[in-house]
Amino acid sequence: MRTHHWKKFADMIPHPARHVSGQARRELFRANLPLTSILLFFLAPSGFAQSPAEKLAAHTNEFRPEVIEVTEGVHVAVGFALANSILIEGEDERGPGVIIIDTTESQAAAKAIKAEFDKITTAPVRAIIYTHFHADHIGGAKVFAGDDNPDVYSHPTTTARATELDGPVNPIYLRRAVRQFGIGLGPDLFMNCGIGPRLHVSLGQASGFIPANITVEDELEVTVAGVKLKIVHAPGETADQLYVYLPERKLLAPGDNYYKAFPNLYAIRGVPYRDVRHWADSLDLMLGEEVDFLVPSHSRPIVGTEAIRDTLTAYRDAIRSVHSMTLEGMNRGLTPDELAHEIALAPELASQPYLEEFYGTVSWSVRSIFSGYMGWFDGNATNLFPLAPPDRARRMAELAGGAEKLLAQATDALAAGDAQWAAELCDNLIALDPADGGALNLKANALTALAEEQVSANARNYYLVSAVELRVAARRALP
Ligand SMILES: [Zn+2]
Missing domain, CATH: 1.25.40.880 (Alkyl sulfatase, dimerisation domain)
Structure with a gap:
């Protein structure tokens, strides 16, 4: 496979793009689609296919507010905030207790979720686990904790990142984040945030973040409220990403290393390089677990061993293929502009519903990988001093x-x-x-x-x- 790939790319000079497109075309023909679907494609009236805006509008349904019972004793609140909160029920000699994974971006959203969770159980919260430092996962912890004084788990670097309020580029970062999340857009224009319904920003509201008292550098096995947990460092969307695995229920909470959208290998609000190889490796790590229930921190859960394995595998392959195509093109001297226009996912990956570019995009990922390795200069002498x-x-x-x-x-x-x-x-x-x-x-x-x-x-x-x-x-x- 590897040799085959290199041979393909060895033929690329001087028109690599045309070669890739030709290859893609041949794969499309080899895809062996049923005749009816091909006929439908060509015969359908022009209004038949959804426009990009219609597709994105339809994606809002993914975030209809709901508390979903994933399996006995595990619930996830989807659609109340940008990110989900996960409730895990347990019991030990101290009586019933619960674990909360991720707490949403605001105390207001956390209150709405807690009111729903209270209908299921009012058992005390014994542990809160942050999958990573992003605001949409940490801001509601105080609401869930109440007076229960839970242990709070995170990666060792999470608290510092979460409380970094005076970053040197915060003014521009915040302006760009407002644009990325569509904050302030009216309902006539706004649809969703790609991985959640909207980002609640409540200026002046003190953050409900609680610093972690237990940190997980690499891996920790612990029993909380009688529930066995394996918490594993799995760098991906962020360097501090953790996943939580429940071996007794074969349930995995991957944080933001999987959600139903093309992974945000680069965030346009402005982020340092996300080493996409780590993200793919972390998906491999998760594929090493036996999983019947996948409960991501954005979008809805997936049930079924095979469906989960196929999804995580394709997600990993999409990341690896974008990385390797970018490197191969870079090494032929192509610029980010050229690569961003030419590189596309293979049809069998591009057609997966969970790789639709609702959040990240392939072309931004290509540019990010290029600059992650090479910095700002595209290699064209004209652009040394434009x-x-x-x-x-x-x-x-x-x-x-x-x-x-x-x-x-x-x-x-x-x-x-x-x-x-x-x-x-x-x-x-x-x-x-x-x-x-x-x-x-x-x-x-x-x-x-x-x-x-x-x-x-x-x-x-x-x-x-x-x-x-x-x-x-x-x-x-x-x-
Ligand atoms: Zn998130």
């Missing part, structure tokens, strides 16, 4: 015959459905004059059109919040 944006913009305007003609071209591009080109032309106009109301409004319209072409909630939200910002800037710019 023109300053206003300088390039002035020359572009000259080429077009003046700024008015450039604006006319951008307007025509958008009218013709070429929203990306319209946005790129607008960037030149805005570089020439940051208070050009016409260009600001036109770019906002272009981004709104681009949002409709996206299945990625992150992309959609980022486009739409940016459009709002541009319209505000345009209003300020008008005399």
